[in-house]
Amino acid sequence: MTALEIKDLNHYYVKGKNVLNDVNLELEEGEILSILGPSGCGKTTLLRIIAGLEKETGGSILMKDQIISDHFHTVLTENRDVGLVVQERALFPHLTIINNVMFGVSGSKTERHSTAMRLLKLFRVDRYAYNYPNEISSGEQQRVAIARAMAPNPKILLMDEPFGTLDQSLTNQLRVETRKILKDNNITAIIVSHDFDDALSMSDKVIVIEDGTVIQSGSAKDITHISREKSVKFSSIKANT
Amino acid sequence: MKLTFWEITPITLFVIFIAPVALVLYSLTGEYSDNWTHLYEFVLTGYIINTVYLVTGVSILVSIIGVGTAWLITNYNFSGKNIFEWALILPLAVPPYILAYTFTGLFDTFGTANNLIRDVFDLGREFTFFPKVRNVPGAIIVFSFTLYPYVYLVSRMAFINQSRTMLEAGRTLGLNKFETFYKLGVPMIRPAIIGGLMLVIMETISDFGAVDHFAISTFTTGIFRTWYGMYDIETAKQLASLLLIFAVTLILIERYSRRNASYSNAMSLYKPLFLTKLKGIPNTLAFLICFTPIFIGFLLPVMELLYWALNYKLDFFNEKFITTAWNTFYLALIAAFLCSILAVIINFSIRYKSNNYLKVMSSFLTVGYAVPGLILAIGVMQMLTYFDQSLISEFSNFILTGSVMGLVLAYVIKSYALSSSTIEAGYQRINSRVDDVARTLKTSGWALLAQVHLPLLKTSFLTSMLLVVSEVIKELPATLILRPFNFDTLAVYTYIYAAEERMYDAAAPSIAIVMVGLIPIIILTRMIRTSRPASRD
Numbered sequence: 001m002t003a004l005e006i007k008d009l010n011h012y013y014v015k016g017k018n019v020l021n022d023v024n025l026e027l028e029e030g031e032i033l034s035i036l037g038p039s040g041c042g043k044t045t046l047l048r049i050i051a052g053l054e055k056e057t058g059g060s061i062l063m064k065d066q067i068i069s070d071h072f073h074t075v076l077t078e079n080r081d082v083g084l085v086v087q088e089r090a091l092f093p094h095l096t097i098i099n100n101v102m103f104g105v106s107g108s109k110t111e112r113h114s115t116a117m118r119l120l121k122l123f124r125v126d127r128y129a130y131n132y133p134n135e136i137s138s139g140e141q142q143r144v145a146i147a148r149a150m151a152p153n154p155k156i157l158l159m160d161e162p163f164g165t166l167d168q169s170l171t172n173q174l175r176v177e178t179r180k181i182l183k184d185n186n187i188t189a190i191i192v193s194h195d196f197d198d199a200l201s202m203s204d205k206v207i208v209i210e211d212g213t214v215i216q217s218g219s220a221k222d223i224t225h226i227s228r229e230k231s232v233k234f235s236s237i238k239a240n241t
Numbered sequence: 242m243k244l245t246f247w248e249i250t251p252i253t254l255f256v257i258f259i260a261p262v263a264l265v266l267y268s269l270t271g272e273y274s275d276n277w278t279h280l281y282e283f284v285l286t287g288y289i290i291n292t293v294y295l296v297t298g299v300s301i302l303v304s305i306i307g308v309g310t311a312w313l314i315t316n317y318n319f320s321g322k323n324i325f326e327w328a329l330i331l332p333l334a335v336p337p338y339i340l341a342y343t344f345t346g347l348f349d350t351f352g353t354a355n356n357l358i359r360d361v362f363d364l365g366r367e368f369t370f371f372p373k374v375r376n377v378p379g380a381i382i383v384f385s386f387t388l389y390p391y392v393y394l395v396s397r398m399a400f401i402n403q404s405r406t407m408l409e410a411g412r413t414l415g416l417n418k419f420e421t422f423y424k425l426g427v428p429m430i431r432p433a434i435i436g437g438l439m440l441v442i443m444e445t446i447s448d449f450g451a452v453d454h455f456a457i458s459t460f461t462t463g464i465f466r467t468w469y470g471m472y473d474i475e476t477a478k479q480l481a482s483l484l485l486i487f488a489v490t491l492i493l494i495e496r497y498s499r500r501n502a503s504y505s506n507a508m509s510l511y512k513p514l515f516l517t518k519l520k521g522i523p524n525t526l527a528f529l530i531c532f533t534p535i536f537i538g539f540l541l542p543v544m545e546l547l548y549w550a551l552n553y554k555l556d557f558f559n560e561k562f563i564t565t566a567w568n569t570f571y572l573a574l575i576a577a578f579l580c581s582i583l584a585v586i587i588n589f590s591i592r593y594k595s596n597n598y599l600k601v602m603s604s605f606l607t608v609g610y611a612v613p614g615l616i617l618a619i620g621v622m623q624m625l626t627y628f629d630q631s632l633i634s635e636f637s638n639f640i641l642t643g644s645v646m647g648l649v650l651a652y653v654i655k656s657y658a659l660s661s662s663t664i665e666a667g668y669q670r671i672n673s674r675v676d677d678v679a680r681t682l683k684t685s686g687w688a689l690l691a692q693v694h695l696p697l698l699k700t701s702f703l704t705s706m707l708l709v710v711s712e713v714i715k716e717l718p719a720t721l722i723l724r725p726f727n728f729d730t731l732a733v734y735t736y737i738y739a740a741e742e743r744m745y746d747a748a749a750p751s752i753a754i755v756m757v758g759l760i761p762i763i764i765l766t767r768m769i770r771t772s773r774p775a776s777r778d
Contacts, residue, residue, distance in 0.1 A: 051677070051681055077680040077685070078680050078681070078682075078683045078684065084681040086674045086678060088674050090674040090675045090678045092696075094697055094699075095696075103682050104683055104684065149682075154681070
């Protein structure tokens with residue numbers, strides 16, 4: 001079943017200066033897609049539009065064959081069933097880890113607690129359940145952020161530069177762990193990154209965006225062959241930022 | 242477009258807040274009397290020059306005191322630091338007019354300080370040791386040492402939330418400790434400093450008691466003289482309108498200077514500051530820098546007031562006093578709670594709806610702070626009279642004019658700027674990505690406000706309550722005009738005695754104002770200290 005379909009999506013902040021041009025993509029249930037591109041290319045905007053945090057200026061978005069946004073109507077972010085993980089983690093600093101993960105889960109307190117604990121165990125951070133976010137490391141915070149986004153069982157998990165602030169060895173470790181958990185739980189996910197390795201090691205599909213236009217799309221393997229040049233370009237951008 | 246609660250509330254408040262001010266501004270379209278021509282030709286330039294001198298001098302001095310002490314307290318350990326941390330807020334309990342009374346009582350030719358030195362050294366009456374204080378520099382000192390806590394409080398909050406990593410980055414790039422302070426620490430909290438400074442400036446330009454006591458001609462003394470001396474209320478309102486335009490200009494300049502400023506921390510990356518222990522001369526200097534403003538702004542006036550009270554009479558713990566103190570306190574708490582809640586709702590609306598119209602409207606809600614209390618009271622009274630005559634009388638016998646509601650409304654309009662500026666500074670520290678994530682977790686509107694924002698704004702909310710309580714307790718003219726019959730506050734007592742230069746009589750209620758003002762300051766300061774994440778170290 002198609003988990004997400006985007007048709008002819010356009011977006012601009014200033015008329016005549018599009019940040020996204022005729023973006024089309026399809027994602028099957030359980031697939032992991034990476035959106036790759038240099039800073040400012042429009043990939044985060046695309047993610048925010050999918051999440052409903054911004055309204056596209058043209059085109060339509062469908063989730064499981066239901067229109068969630070087009071010219072005529074828009075489903076609000078809170079009703080879209082999407083999970084969001086951001087580079088800054090954005091954990092609620094006034095809540096303990098367990099309460100952060102329980103935050104978006106519905107049901108009785110016992111059910112919510114058990115769901116949260118299951119996920120914390122899955123990400124191996126259950127021993128910090130009653131700590132506050134500022135009492136754990138960045139890598140652990142990122143695991144909690146992903147667990148929190150997965151807890152309400154969203155239709156799609158959106159991750160914006162999820163490993164952007166972590167060191168290389170931690171990033172490598174988290175990539176493997178996260179992909180395994182996503183695949184084991186059949187979770188559809190979109191990862192926005194400017195790091196070619198994120199795409200290569202985590203995704204089934206990759207699209208490459210430049211200046212708001214999709215310039216390449218295909219399986220991660222295909223992109224590996226086609227985009228060696230791009231890879232070098234993105235790496236140098238990453239090194240300079 | 243369907244309007245929601247988050248749009249309707251700011252619009253409704255805008256109408257209620259602006260109506261009294263608009264009634265005053267409307268006077269500009271009326272006729273101009275001979276009094277106006279006289280004021281325009283002979284005294285208006287003087288009012289403007291004195292006001293500009295005052296605002297400039299006070300701004301410089303409060304910035305130095307407020308930001309300097311906040312930096313020392315946040316980054317260093319030195320003798321008395323734990324006491325200074327909360328004691329630096331104490332001058333908030335002393336209204337500028339009370340410091341002005343005690344300054345003249347202390348430093349006038351035959352004041353307590355000169356008399357004391359003459360007695361000690363057995364000198365004649367021709368010897369004086371202190372410069373005259375009834376002038377512009379004297380007023381600058383009075384305003385600066387009573388108002389600097391506004392800048393101290395917001396700077397301290399902002400410095401606490403500064404991440405250690407940013408300052409350490411500056412040190413590794415070759416900045417010494419002082420350069421880290423003024424090239425990195427201060428610019429990073431510029432929005433907070435400007436916010437605090439605006440409160441100080443508005444308080445300065447709308448003050449009447451202190452400048453009147455020092456016989457300095459400013460807009461406010463001009464307005465009062467026109468009203469009470471010439472009995473010309475229209476010209477007084479026209480003068481007040483000019484002052485209002487000046488205040489609006491200041492607000493616009495402040496907004497313009499902060500237009501692109503986004504200083505929010507990614508909270509998960511926050512690292513608390515390490516405190517440096519000071520020893521020897523730096524320790525003594527830090528002690529003196531923090532002690533001096535407390536001494537001048539709080540200890541000195543309190544000692545002088547106690548001296549007056551003990552040498553004359555100390556008879557104020559009677560039933561009347563308790564009733565008056567209770568009136569003052571519960572009015573202040575109601576106004577503070579309303580102001581803070583409204584400020585949260587308005588700032589949340591702006592953030593949640595990302596609506597520029599709401600943002601502009603919110604700026605205008607703060608105008609009440611710059612309107613002299615007396616003029617605001619007249620505007621509120623005119624508005625309430627209109628309601629009483631045209632609307633409410635149709636449905637009930639309840640009369641708003643002369644009720645506690647009218648008084649609370651005036652306090653809320655007057656003090657809203659304090660709450661708004663504090664809550665806005667609090668919101669700048671909440672990363673907008675937190676809202677994005679919360680919304681994907683099915684939390685929006687009231688739930689987002691109650692479950693995410695309010696717990697994170699706890700410190701700002703308490704600070705806002707603190708500022709409004711201390712402001713309302715000191716408020717004089719609006720209380721005098723709008724108070725219900727036979728309803729007194731402590732400020733009314735002080736005003737009546739001080740206006741007659743009966744300083745010994747004014748001492749007791751003045752002490753009571755300071756004492757009542759101290760209670761919320763002490764309680765709320767403790768709560769603020771324990772609620773700050775950075776204070777866990």
